[in-house]
Amino acid sequence: MVGEDIGERLAGHWGTDRLHIEPFPGTAGKVRFDPALVLDVLRVMRDELQFAHLAMVAGIDWEKHREVLYALWSDERKQYILLSADIPAEAAHIESASSIYPSANWHEREAWELVGITFDHHPDLRHLLTPDGYKFHPLLRSFKLHEPETLEVKRRDV
Amino acid sequence: MLSLYSVAYDLISIPLTAIAAHLPAPLSAWLVNTTLLNVLGALVFCAILLGASMINTIMLIWFERKMLGRFMDRRGAMHVGFAGLLQNFADGLKLFRKNTRRPKDADFVGFYAAPTAYMVSSLVMFAILPVSTGWSAGALPLSLLLALVVFSFAPLFIFLSAWSSANKYSLLGGMRSAAQMIAYEVPILLAVVAVVVLSGSFDLTTIVYEQQNYWFWAPLFLALIVFVAGMLAEMERIPFDLPEAEAELVEGWNTEFGGMLFAFFMLADYVRALVGCFLIVLLFLGGWTMPGWVPASATSFPLAGIFWFMLKTYLVFGVFIWIRASLPRVRTDQLLRVGWMRMVPLSLLSIVLAVAVVLTKCLPVIGCVPGIGGG
């Protein structure tokens, strides 16, 4: 698997306590890292590991924390790699990737307005899809389309 | 010879004389007085001309819609009237009933005066251009010059309407339109000079008579190309419809106009298209004359001149539709470059050719090629 050298290279930089790589089917793996490292990890990804294309930045709300997910593509390896950083929900800040990958610009604007993740030092953090001055973050789990009556049903195998 | 004015005069004088016969003498003398009859006759003349030109213009729009439809593998208007013949009248009625709204910042006088002036200046052309022998307002010795002068009023009014409607698209479109029309006035005039050199007259009727034997399109082929290209630009039709390039400028200089004001622009555009085709037919395609090999029976029936003239006009317009159906639009700078750097030299060359043809007296030689209108 091509993903092995990625793990070695990353471990060589930061060890395994602040960053580890786990397998993810169909990709070179999913790297979980400390959000403080984001710029360094992305720079290594782009410059040393040839992931030249940032395909996606996604925010996921896990209620207790929020996850920032980057999908990178390498033309040389013909592989995607997923990078994921967990940030606390009460201080949802992470450094913007748009200084390294300019394509992160709009993705981060979208994640900011929909999932409520603030990207520090973003060049142009304006509303993209929602109207200017819109105060809600619709993709948070606390933003309900309607209040469903939750019915717990046990499932058993007899 | 039947002429339009005599028809109009008869139309008003015959009923008036009939009425006057039953009236007491002082009243009847006042009624059949020559001045009054002349004034009324002129009015009827204008009404006939206006009606005929409007009907022709609307038919031209129908012709374009149907023919463009066939180029595009579709049908065009087809439900109102037979084959959609009345569709444009219905559209006109709809536009007539619509509100016209003036944007807040638009200039009142310019906004309402410009479409009217554009329409009027286009309609005036019909009084100048002879359709057949005797079917014009009068024998003007410089009718060609007058026609071109009236024709070139348009950029002024377009720019006025664009400027006064206080819209950025209109402004851009108006400026493009003014630049384009001015750029193409020059080659058009130079191409006309070639025609004048060959025919030796500024009178359109004389020019047509000069073509009785040899249509001018063969000896003046270069001038024809320049003239057609210039006319395309003047009419603002694809490929030269940048002033109202709808892809980037919405509707160009008439973006802000709606209802009847828009109808004025729309109609005036087609009036100008019709006038352009008239001019091409008059200057290059022999007007209402037919070549000698056409049997006499085809040219001698009543109103034969008008019939052949209109047929040629519609054919010329058909070519314009064909061009519209198959070519993309060019860009402003390319258009202007073509205008100044290709069309002007070509038209100068065509003048030289015309002079050469006249000097060497070889017009019959070129004109005698079979099938191109030699007589």
Next chain:
Amino acid sequence: MSEMWINMGPQHPMTHGLWNLRVKIDGEIVVDVDAEMGYLHRGIEKISEDRHYNEVITLMDRCCYVAGMAWEHLYILAAEEALHVTVPERALYIRVMSEEFQRVASHLMWYAAFVQDIGLLTPFLYGMRDRDLILDLFQSYTGGRMTYEYMRVGGVRNDMPPGFTDRARKLCTWLIDRFKEYDTLCLASTIFHKRCDNIGVLKAAACRKHGVTGPMLRSAGVKADIRKDRPYAAYDRVEFDVPVQQDADVTARYLIRMEEMRQSIRIIRQTLDWLDAHPGPVIAPQLPRWLGAPYAPIGNEGYLLKRNYPHGLGFSAIEEPHGEALAYLVNDGGEHPYRVKFKSPVFANISAVREYVVGYHVADIPPIMGSVDICVGEVDR
């Protein structure tokens, strides 16, 4: 003349959808642009969190209204990975065929819109006419013309009706002939080259830097196509070429898309042959009953059933007609997806708009934006 801002949109013939390109012009030269999106934002990602897995498919068709099948495919791949479902092989081939027909339909729609942008009115009708034939074909087996709702987790809804492959082959022959006609109307015309050559240039390095993918990237000389590089469904079992151009301008994108349509027809012909030879089931016989409609309408309206089913994450990438589309799906064991994230190729392509529009004429904006092939439905979602 001083500079001024013009709003090209949201109601503007150039936009092909609802978005606003604010253009700062100096005379006829563009000096700055700014894209404003969001006029079509329907919150599809949010609504998906409130739908059964199969019901999300109805949203996918509306995600991109010219490439519904491709978006269904994108979602289905992610959902099947997250739900641990295996798919019968015949369904894979049907999906490939559907996606390729959708690619041709989408490119025809692009062709129609693009030629109209440069003022060619006639081919617009030709493109729409021929696209309608593909929609007829879609209708004959999915039942819908634009909103297909055809794919299901675990396969596709139904098999082809009898005589389908013959009709599809006939249509392929018709389309191949038409492509020649399209080329004569555009490439053989000098005015077309005058309008489209050397405008909207975005070179390969800049494409990668700004995340631009799809025909725009391939027109810059990068042979990147997810169907080849990371084959999904049955793409590793069909033969096709990835067209590449070097000039990175509008004409190059035109050529890329034309060649892609031909390659799509080539793929379709292979899949049709395969489908003729290999009858079989089109949906997996073993499906978890909790997949949602139509099998398990357990959740009454107002009830949300929490159950402990296997968790999973799904990540899928497909080569959509516009470029690289990604989906990331979180399955937390519930009836509904916990989170679905879609990455639209047009989203990234528009985000780089400043790179390929500034410096050209106002009149160049329609062909350039036309060559990007914008579908706002998938940008705003």
Next chain:
Amino acid sequence: MSTPETSSRPPNDNPILWVAKPLLTAAKQFRKSLFRPSTIVYPFERLEDPKFREEVAVAAGKPIGIGAVWDNYRGVHALNIDTCISCNLCAFSCPDLCIDMVNVAGGDPKHPKKCPEIDYGKCSYCGFCSDACPEGCLTMTTRYELSVTKRADMVFSPERLYQVYEQKLPMNPIRLERPENEDQILLDPPVCIGCNACARDCPTKCITMLDIVKPTAAPGEKMPKRIWKEPVINDSDCVRCGTCISVCPKECLFWGTRK
């Protein structure tokens, strides 16, 4: 970056032909469509009419109808009220919540028969309802003309849907097979109180209440002679509508698989 290939771009200058080829192409099309353009004159010619399709596609050599088959079309629903079992599955499966179950004539007054009423203002024609219908009584037809002048006219009552059914339009023939491993409805016997609600409301009447003797007394004691009833579900008839689960007062029925 992958290796750049040589540009296959055709030469873009043909100064001699200039614009001749596009003009000729357009003229060719003009000739082809002079008498019969490809347009369908819609209200008079209809694509779903096989006779027209035959005439145009075959006789005139036009591209119309190359791929047109209307059997699978998802248009207005047709409802056969007589076979409807009021199982609610269509309403459950609707993503747009546009189906309401309303009372129709017939059935006993205490438990009136309910049939779907569809609001076409909301319907997205996804076909999930007709896929879910276990009896095949709710199907989609080829009718697509739905223009109305009042918003209220968009709501099709079961009777109106039955009128569509009576028009005998071609109907979407597709029926989905049930997956082999789908859940069943299982019973938690100790909780059941034998109230008969499930058997009464079961649309397919696949639940029968069987007499059992509840061993409530200790062995040796005299058994109470009270007869308890317990639902027994006939799996092959069950359509998995879940009505029994929702009416069960004690929540003793649940989804599951029997291993």
